[in-house]
Amino acid sequence: xxxxxxxxxxxxxxxxxxxxxxxxxxxxxxxxxxxxxxxxxxxxxxxxxxxxxxxxxxxxxxxxxxxxxxxxxxxxxxxxxxxxxxxxxxxxxxxxxxxxxxxxxxxxxxxxxxxxxxxxxxxxxxxxxxxxxxxxxxxxxxxxxxxxxxxxxxxxxxxxxxxxxxxxxxxxxxxxxxxxxxxxxxxxxxxxxxxxxxxxxxxxxxxxxxxxxxxxxxxxxxxxxxxxxxxxxxxxxxxxxxxxxxxxxxxxxxxxxxxxxxxxxxxxxxxxxxxxxxxxxxxxxxxxxxxxxxxxxxxxxxxxxxxxxxxxxx
Amino acid sequence: xxxxxxxxxxxxxxxxxxxxxxxxxxxxxxxxxxxxxxxxxxxxxxxxxxxxxxxxxxxxxxxxxxxxxxxxxxxxxxxxxxxxxxxxxxxxxxxxxxxxxxxxxxxxxxxxxxxxxxxxxxxxxxxxxxxxxxxxxxxxxxxxxxxxxxxxxxxxxxxxxxxxxxxxxxxxxxxxxxxxxxxxxxxxxxxxxxxxxxxxxxxxxxxxxxxxxxxxxxxxxxxxxxxxxxxxxxxxxxxxxxxxxxxxxxxxxxxxxxxxxxxxxxxxxxxxxxxxxxxxxxxxxxxxxxxxxxxxxxxxxxxxxxxxxxxxxxxxxxxxxxxxxxxxxxxxxxxxxxxxxxxxxxxxxxxxxxxxxxxxxxxxxxxxxxxxxxxxxxxxxxxxxxxxxxxxxxxx
Numbered sequence: 001x002x003x004x005x006x007x008x009x010x011x012x013x014x015x016x017x018x019x020x021x022x023x024x025x026x027x028x029x030x031x032x033x034x035x036x037x038x039x040x041x042x043x044x045x046x047x048x049x050x051x052x053x054x055x056x057x058x059x060x061x062x063x064x065x066x067x068x069x070x071x072x073x074x075x076x077x078x079x080x081x082x083x084x085x086x087x088x089x090x091x092x093x094x095x096x097x098x099x100x101x102x103x104x105x106x107x108x109x110x111x112x113x114x115x116x117x118x119x120x121x122x123x124x125x126x127x128x129x130x131x132x133x134x135x136x137x138x139x140x141x142x143x144x145x146x147x148x149x150x151x152x153x154x155x156x157x158x159x160x161x162x163x164x165x166x167x168x169x170x171x172x173x174x175x176x177x178x179x180x181x182x183x184x185x186x187x188x189x190x191x192x193x194x195x196x197x198x199x200x201x202x203x204x205x206x207x208x209x210x211x212x213x214x215x216x217x218x219x220x221x222x223x224x225x226x227x228x229x230x231x232x233x234x235x236x237x238x239x240x241x242x243x244x245x246x247x248x249x250x251x252x253x254x255x256x257x258x259x260x261x262x263x264x265x266x267x268x269x270x271x272x273x274x275x276x277x278x279x280x281x282x283x284x285x286x287x288x289x290x291x292x293x294x295x296x297x298x299x300x301x302x303x304x305x306x307x308x309x310x311x312x313x314x
Numbered sequence: 315x316x317x318x319x320x321x322x323x324x325x326x327x328x329x330x331x332x333x334x335x336x337x338x339x340x341x342x343x344x345x346x347x348x349x350x351x352x353x354x355x356x357x358x359x360x361x362x363x364x365x366x367x368x369x370x371x372x373x374x375x376x377x378x379x380x381x382x383x384x385x386x387x388x389x390x391x392x393x394x395x396x397x398x399x400x401x402x403x404x405x406x407x408x409x410x411x412x413x414x415x416x417x418x419x420x421x422x423x424x425x426x427x428x429x430x431x432x433x434x435x436x437x438x439x440x441x442x443x444x445x446x447x448x449x450x451x452x453x454x455x456x457x458x459x460x461x462x463x464x465x466x467x468x469x470x471x472x473x474x475x476x477x478x479x480x481x482x483x484x485x486x487x488x489x490x491x492x493x494x495x496x497x498x499x500x501x502x503x504x505x506x507x508x509x510x511x512x513x514x515x516x517x518x519x520x521x522x523x524x525x526x527x528x529x530x531x532x533x534x535x536x537x538x539x540x541x542x543x544x545x546x547x548x549x550x551x552x553x554x555x556x557x558x559x560x561x562x563x564x565x566x567x568x569x570x571x572x573x574x575x576x577x578x579x580x581x582x583x584x585x586x587x588x589x590x591x592x593x594x595x596x597x598x599x600x601x602x603x604x605x606x607x608x609x610x611x612x613x614x615x616x617x618x619x620x621x622x623x624x625x626x627x628x629x630x631x632x633x634x635x636x637x638x639x640x641x642x643x644x645x646x647x648x649x650x651x652x653x654x655x656x657x658x659x660x661x662x663x664x665x666x667x668x669x670x671x672x673x674x675x676x677x678x679x680x681x682x683x684x685x686x687x688x689x690x691x692x693x694x695x696x697x698x699x700x701x702x703x704x705x706x707x708x709x710x
Binding site for chain 1: 371392398399400404406409410411419420471475
């Protein structure tokens with residue numbers, strides 16, 4: 001124990017961290033809860049002297065919004081599609097990386113590059129790749145020629161080009177592009193974690209398996225995956241948490257319209273909804289939506305933990 | 315299954331990438347493990363004993379030389395095709411599987427003709443768990459078991475496929491002293507019951523001596539001596555072997571042979587008929603001393619440790635290579651603890667003389683020649699020619 005006459009010193013040294021946490025984390029959380037439970041709360045009006053009633057009106061309004069439900073749907077679809085795909089891909093890439101000797105360090109760097117690249121920039125590149133008209137926009141060839149790399153490849157193999165993200169594109173096509181982008185963007189972190197996990201598995205387990213003539217597939221299923229399960233659980237849980245907070249990736253590809261020009265806002269997500277509410281000075285509604293999002297993430301994480309308790313060994 | 319190692323050499327590239335120095339872990343190792351015997355590979359750490367074991371298992375490939383199991387050349391075979399069971403130093407039990415799943419695992423890998431039905435597999439597991447006496451622990455996870463139990467699970471997993479050769483890497487090093495005694499008996503019993511040729515690696519001479527049919531003493535990748543444990547102990551070929559075997563360790567004195575007599579300091583210990591003058595080390599086992607007021611060797615008395623049946627006398631001698639000279643004598647030996655010195659006679663069979671330069675044994679008249687590697691190899695060769703002759707006769 002620190003002697004009491006010295007304890008003010010301890011508090012002094014802790015002060016910078018505590019002050020920052022109080023101002024930027026603790027107070028906002030408390031304030032969010034307060035605003036969420038004041039009907040139709042608006043910061044501007046409060047300054048103007050309006051008094052708000054305590055109640056759950058914000059929550060009721062939010063869940064009655066079709067726009068909110070659409071955001072919830074898009075977010076959920078993206079989450080459910082991207083987390084398993086990116087986790088499995090990351091696992092396979094990590095196992096492959098771990099088993100090669102030549103160029104391992106180089107490839108590790110290559111796979112890690114997306115992590116240190118600005119996601120808006122990546123989004124713009126993806127948007128160009130999936131574009132249908134690209135630089136021909138506005139010319140007389142606009143709708144005849146495809147310039148996006150992806151469509152070029154499709155046409156090279158004899159398919160017809162797909163309208164991925166432009167005017168007139170379908171919701172499914174938009175979601176497909178988002179899934180590809182989010183998976184690609186999520187890989188580096190997952191590969192890093194799983195590779196770290198793989199490298200900490202005792203090599204003797206593999207020697208033992210080798211002596212017993214275990215096939216590669218069986219080693220992966222029966223030894224690597226179970227021994228990696230704590231890392232896999234971590235990657236899946238953080239994946240879901242990140243997935244429900246998806247926002248910048250949509251901006252990266254579709255810009256602030258959050259959708260093709262003729263269907264703006266179609267790909268809006270929960271976080272997008274919260275930002276919109278804030279922008280229109282409806283802090284009460286934004287806070288309610290934020291708490292709902294928090295609730296959803298909490299429930300999903302609890303389910304994840306419950307499942308992983310059964311599946312994660314030791 | 316006889317395991318034959320012919321001129322096995324293993325050279326590792328240096329760990330340090332910058333230096334191109336090569337490390338010779340095992341150097342020209344030639345030895346044949348007789349069928350159904352328990353063999354201990356013994357040596358200090360870094361002597362290449364584990365590398366030898368891993369080369370037999372197939373996890374390491376020898377740089378040169380050949381390995382035969384029976385008549386089959388297995389040098390190029392991968393581990394799974396050699397029919398071996400390997401027990402790792404830290405057991406390498408899969409932590410996420412129960413004991414039953416761990417033992418089943420090798421059986422589930424079998425493919426094609428060897429494939430077993432579920433019932434057959436469980437029969438095998440029953441059989442082998444009975445052998446290692448783990449029947450009631452089948453549903454436990456490894457981390458819910460003691461070290462000794464884990465060890466037995468590892469042995470069961472190695473045995474369940476009925477390997478031709480069982481290999482154990484430092485099988486007792488992770489156990490506490492009591493369990494070690496128990497487990498080594500257990501290993502001995504299991505080996506006897508199954509009759510599987512077993513090779514184990516250890517740095518603990520007591521462990522190797524107590525259960526092996528034959529020990530191979532190694533130093534820096536080279537075989538020093540092979541033979542039955544007692545034989546090697548009683549008749550070491552060089553200073554290293556004599557020092558490595560035995561607890562408490564052998565007492566080493568600086569001595570010399572002069573005028574066909576062996577001296578330690580100024581005291582004449584024994585006659586050395588027909589020997590040239592030279593500087594020597596004289597090794598005397600602790601049990602080789604007899605307290606005798608008219609003895610030939612005089613030591614400065616330090617203390618006495620009573621161990622019940624025996625008495626351990628700690629003394630020192632100016633010519634001793636170690637700080638103390640420890641002797642173990644009968645508790646009925648009478649001597650005066652207050653005296654400054656103690657005099658000993660030396661049992662001739664417990665005293666070994668080594669050339670100071672080469673550290674090789676100098677044999678005296680009446681010494682039995684040790685059962686040495688060359689002799690052993692000749693025996694194998696003659697055995698082989700005999701069997702060849704037999705087969706030729708059979709053919710005729």
